[in-house]
Amino acid sequence: MASKMFNTRDKANVKWFWREYLKGKTPWIALILALIVVQGFVYQQFLVFTESGLRVIFEAGQVADLLLICGFVVLAFGMRAIVSFVVPVVSARITGAAILELRRDLIRKVVYLNQSYFDKTSSGDVILRLVSQVDGVGQFVGQTTVNALRDALTIIIVAAYLIYKSAILFFAAVVVLPIIFLVLKWVSERVRQFQTQTEDVIGNYITGIDEMTGGIRTIKMSNQEQTEIDRLSASSGAIKSLYVHLQRSQAMILPAIDMSSAFVFVLVIGGGGYMVLSDLYTLDGAAIIAFILGMVIIFDPARSLSQFFTRLQASLVLLDSLKTLNDTVGEGELDAGKEEFSADTVEIALENVSFGYHEDTLIFSDLSLLFEAGKKTAIVGSTGSGKTTILSLMSRLYEVNEGQVSFNGHDGRRFTKSSLRSQFSVVAQDVVIFNSSVADNIRYANPSASDAQVLEAAKLARIDALLIERGDSPVGPKGSQLSGGQKQRIAIARAFLNPSPVLILDEATSALDALTEKHVNEAFAELQKGKTTIVVTHKFSSVLDADKIYVLEAGRLVEEGTHDDFMQGSSLYKTMFEAQMKDEKKGPE
Numbered sequence: 001m002a003s004k005m006f007n008t009r010d011k012a013n014v015k016w017f018w019r020e021y022l023k024g025k026t027p028w029i030a031l032i033l034a035l036i037v038v039q040g041f042v043y044q045q046f047l048v049f050t051e052s053g054l055r056v057i058f059e060a061g062q063v064a065d066l067l068l069i070c071g072f073v074v075l076a077f078g079m080r081a082i083v084s085f086v087v088p089v090v091s092a093r094i095t096g097a098a099i100l101e102l103r104r105d106l107i108r109k110v111v112y113l114n115q116s117y118f119d120k121t122s123s124g125d126v127i128l129r130l131v132s133q134v135d136g137v138g139q140f141v142g143q144t145t146v147n148a149l150r151d152a153l154t155i156i157i158v159a160a161y162l163i164y165k166s167a168i169l170f171f172a173a174v175v176v177l178p179i180i181f182l183v184l185k186w187v188s189e190r191v192r193q194f195q196t197q198t199e200d201v202i203g204n205y206i207t208g209i210d211e212m213t214g215g216i217r218t219i220k221m222s223n224q225e226q227t228e229i230d231r232l233s234a235s236s237g238a239i240k241s242l243y244v245h246l247q248r249s250q251a252m253i254l255p256a257i258d259m260s261s262a263f264v265f266v267l268v269i270g271g272g273g274y275m276v277l278s279d280l281y282t283l284d285g286a287a288i289i290a291f292i293l294g295m296v297i298i299f300d301p302a303r304s305l306s307q308f309f310t311r312l313q314a315s316l317v318l319l320d321s322l323k324t325l326n327d328t329v330g331e332g333e334l335d336a337g338k339e340e341f342s343a344d345t346v347e348i349a350l351e352n353v354s355f356g357y358h359e360d361t362l363i364f365s366d367l368s369l370l371f372e373a374g375k376k377t378a379i380v381g382s383t384g385s386g387k388t389t390i391l392s393l394m395s396r397l398y399e400v401n402e403g404q405v406s407f408n409g410h411d412g413r414r415f416t417k418s419s420l421r422s423q424f425s426v427v428a429q430d431v432v433i434f435n436s437s438v439a440d441n442i443r444y445a446n447p448s449a450s451d452a453q454v455l456e457a458a459k460l461a462r463i464d465a466l467l468i469e470r471g472d473s474p475v476g477p478k479g480s481q482l483s484g485g486q487k488q489r490i491a492i493a494r495a496f497l498n499p500s501p502v503l504i505l506d507e508a509t510s511a512l513d514a515l516t517e518k519h520v521n522e523a524f525a526e527l528q529k530g531k532t533t534i535v536v537t538h539k540f541s542s543v544l545d546a547d548k549i550y551v552l553e554a555g556r557l558v559e560e561g562t563h564d565d566f567m568q569g570s571s572l573y574k575t576m577f578e579a580q581m582k583d584e585k586k587g588p589e
């Protein structure tokens with residue numbers, strides 16, 4: 001039975017959380033525990049005073065005694081009040097710190113995860129973990145657990161006192177416990193199941209919102225508002241129905257406890273009354289009233305403690321999800337112990353490479369390409385033929401299945417990814433712009449660059465006018481306030497700002513008008529001198545001067561040579577080239 005409510009995985013997860021985020025705070029945790037014990041004893045003392053007070057009343061004692069007892073009661077509860085303030089304050093500090101550390105660790109983890117992780121994982125899943133699941137675990141540790149400990153200790157201390165007063169009466173009263181346990185077990189299993197599903201649907205919902213805000217332009221242009229409303233409403237509906245199920249299961253607990261408590265009180269009043277009336281027992285009326293009061297004191301914490309178990313199940317689900325993320329092996333771990341790559345000139349070669357994004361479908365098999373140091377190599381080929389994938393393999397966003405990508409003759413896997421990537425300046429096909437100023441976006445490539453350097457790079461990329469005009473104002477989420485060509489020119493400026501031995505241009509000028517393109521290409525020609533340049537393009541005008549051109553077709557290398565070589569005889573290249581020239585001469589119809 002216990003195995004299902006708290007399995008070995010849960011045990012390992014809790015150990016991990018304790019070791020990483022709580023153990024260092026042991027003194028503070030000890031303080032909390034000590035205060036909680038004080039709190040428990042206050043209740044027990046209250047019972048002692050009450051019983052004495054009742055006896056004073058029943059047995060016509062001194063009013064002064066009564067006042068003294070009242071004074072003690074006030075004192076006892078005053079203590080409890082102070083503790084009630086200090087405990088949450090201290091526990092908030094502990095959990096606040098633990099959660100901050102956990103968030104930092106997970107953020108670091110996520111950022112260093114492999115590209116392939118993000119191909120499969122939706123933004124909602126990541127957001128869910130970093131935002132609400134971390135919070136959920138924190139609240140559970142800082143509030144739920146602390147309260148549960150307080151409740152448990154109060155129950156134990158008061159129960160021990162009641163057993164001391166009358167063991168028979170106490171054990172007669174708690175015969176209902178097994179029933180409560182069965183209900184708890186049943187509810188716990190259901191809560192766990194619903195919580196797992198709830199996390200999934202909330203993840204979907206967040207992803208949906210993210211896609212909606214990111215794609216709002218397309219949604220509006222294609223009149224798909226209603227589709228989005230339906231889609232997000234369906235997600236919300238799923239959350240609602242799970243929520244109702246979850247609450248309904250949890251709601252089973254309190255009635256079970258309340259019914260049991262009725263049973264208990266009947267036993268205590270009936271049995272206790274009988275004990276007072278009977279000559280066989282030494283209990284008096286004051287003792288029974290104090291006993292009943294003790295049971296009342298126990299029941300309240302017992303009610304909340306019972307809910308602790310369902311909260312525990314829900315939190316174990318969250319903890320497991322976070323631990324799974326924490327255990328995912330990322331680039332940082334894979335890089336441990338690797339060499340740093342450094343060189344003035346870089347020659348890159350794909351040697352007999354096989355690769356597929358999925359194991360069952362290979363994009364390349366036995367592909368070999370050489371990118372000579374200091375030369376300009378171009379890759380042309382139809383859309384989807386694998387050009388961008390080649391660049392991804394070079395920067396080791398993905399690892400090859402077979403063969404190797406070598407750098408100056410050494411297998412790239414010998415080196416840390418960061419040292420390899422620092423060799424590249426890349427203008428990628430999909431430009432990523434952040435919601436900050438144009439200057440900051442350019443500076444992203446080289447955070448230590450001066451304003452003058454940023455402006456110089458902007459000039460070369462022909463984006464200086466925009467940089468000056470927009471000043472410090474941010475360019476909107478994902479650069480939504482910029483035109484496609486402006487975004488692309490920012491990406492180009494980044495390459496100028498941080499020139500590295502290898503320059504990679506993936507459709508770098510596809511969004512520019514012919515004149516701007518001409519200027520940018522001239523600047524590139526200057527930048528390329530002495531660098532290993534790799535150009536991927538559909539525009540043949542950019543490859544005329546390449547030292548070598550590879551023609552790719554569906555992942556296969558079909559031709560290699562220079563523009564002049566290809567134009568000699570008949571080639572796929574020549575056919576494509578001539579088709580493009582004809583179109584350009586014809587111009588717009």
Ligand SMILES: Nc1ncnc2c1ncn2[C@@H]1O[C@H](COP(=O)(O)OP(=O)(O)OP(=O)(O)O)[C@@H](O)[C@H]1O
Pocket residue numbers: 119357358363381382383384385386387388389390429
């Ligand atoms: N992350 C990915 N996961 C799975 N498949 C992918 C992924 N990225 C690309 N592909 C697939 O790999 C193939 C090659 O894609 P790639 O982006 O390399 O083409 P490309 O030659 O750059 O095309 P284009 O000229 O349109 O940019 C395509 O069939 C594409 O669908």
Ligand SMILES: [Mg+2]
Pocket residue numbers: 387388389429506
């Ligand atoms: Mg591409």
